[in-house]
Amino acid sequence: MNKKSKLVLAGSGIKFASQLTTECISAIKNSDMVFYLLNDPASEKFISDLSKNSRSLSDLYFSCETRKDSYKAIVNQVINDVNKSELVTFINYGHPLFLCDITLDLINRAEEQDIQIIKLPGISSFDCIISDLSINIGRTGLQAYEATDFILNDYKINTNSNLILWQVGVTGIEQVISSDSVLNSKIKKEMLHKLQLKLLDLYSSSHVINLYTASLYSHVSFENEVIPISDLLNVNINRLATAYIPPVL
Amino acid sequence: MISYDNLLNIAQNPFSKENLKRLACNHFYDGEVKRELMAKMLRNENVEKFCDEVMVIANEKQ
Numbered sequence: 001m002n003k004k005s006k007l008v009l010a011g012s013g014i015k016f017a018s019q020l021t022t023e024c025i026s027a028i029k030n031s032d033m034v035f036y037l038l039n040d041p042a043s044e045k046f047i048s049d050l051s052k053n054s055r056s057l058s059d060l061y062f063s064c065e066t067r068k069d070s071y072k073a074i075v076n077q078v079i080n081d082v083n084k085s086e087l088v089t090f091i092n093y094g095h096p097l098f099l100c101d102i103t104l105d106l107i108n109r110a111e112e113q114d115i116q117i118i119k120l121p122g123i124s125s126f127d128c129i130i131s132d133l134s135i136n137i138g139r140t141g142l143q144a145y146e147a148t149d150f151i152l153n154d155y156k157i158n159t160n161s162n163l164i165l166w167q168v169g170v171t172g173i174e175q176v177i178s179s180d181s182v183l184n185s186k187i188k189k190e191m192l193h194k195l196q197l198k199l200l201d202l203y204s205s206s207h208v209i210n211l212y213t214a215s216l217y218s219h220v221s222f223e224n225e226v227i228p229i230s231d232l233l234n235v236n237i238n239r240l241a242t243a244y245i246p247p248v249l
Numbered sequence: 250m251i252s253y254d255n256l257l258n259i260a261q262n263p264f265s266k267e268n269l270k271r272l273a274c275n276h277f278y279d280g281e282v283k284r285e286l287m288a289k290m291l292r293n294e295n296v297e298k299f300c301d302e303v304m305v306i307a308n309e310k311q
Contacts, residue, residue: 217259
């Protein structure tokens, strides 16, 4: 199959400018266009400086009310540009295929058209939490769910194994997160209450939950707040937080 | 772009002698400061101003 246009899906890693892989940097430097959707202005400047042509997708992201609509607008923009270029890179925070609906949509759209997809793994919060909290998944295994998905579905949980819940800081939020009011919405509080009840069905109220956020800068530590499950509703959970519940010993 | 350049220097050379001193103090951010930083990251923050915040807080806490 002779596929003309190439779309590289890459991740910036979590830590500013430190966790970009060599192949990712090469893609950024050599692409006709680099689209990026990143978490902070320093990372945006770094990618922009590395590339020949680049465009932030933040404006498109914040132009819609729901994240679902933002993703659709972004996918349309990227696919439209890929069709006019030889090599385009889309780069997002962390790993391109780890909890990123946009890249999955881009893959589906690329399959419908004559576009070759190249996926470059990046460092995700998964890599960081395993390292920072020294989680030994070789011993008791690992269960991992997106937090809202975990709340809404009845997965069978083994409490003798590690449990990780991604995106616990934005549980239940479907809107674009543009302010603290969205971040602290009623739906999030309701979902966290449901999460607490679900965990209390599985664990004792004194069993600990780690609220972890990876380090974003080399000179800044990761954050890990360790609380009993009974205190889950009494803390302010970082929007980038991951919940880790260790096995029952 | 002094603050941005400083931040980039630390990111790309975290184990230089100078930057190791900063790494040695890498637990100086408390949760509240980090949350303030997160709020600033939400959107539309001027890059140099943003980097200033990161660096100034770091220097104050050392």
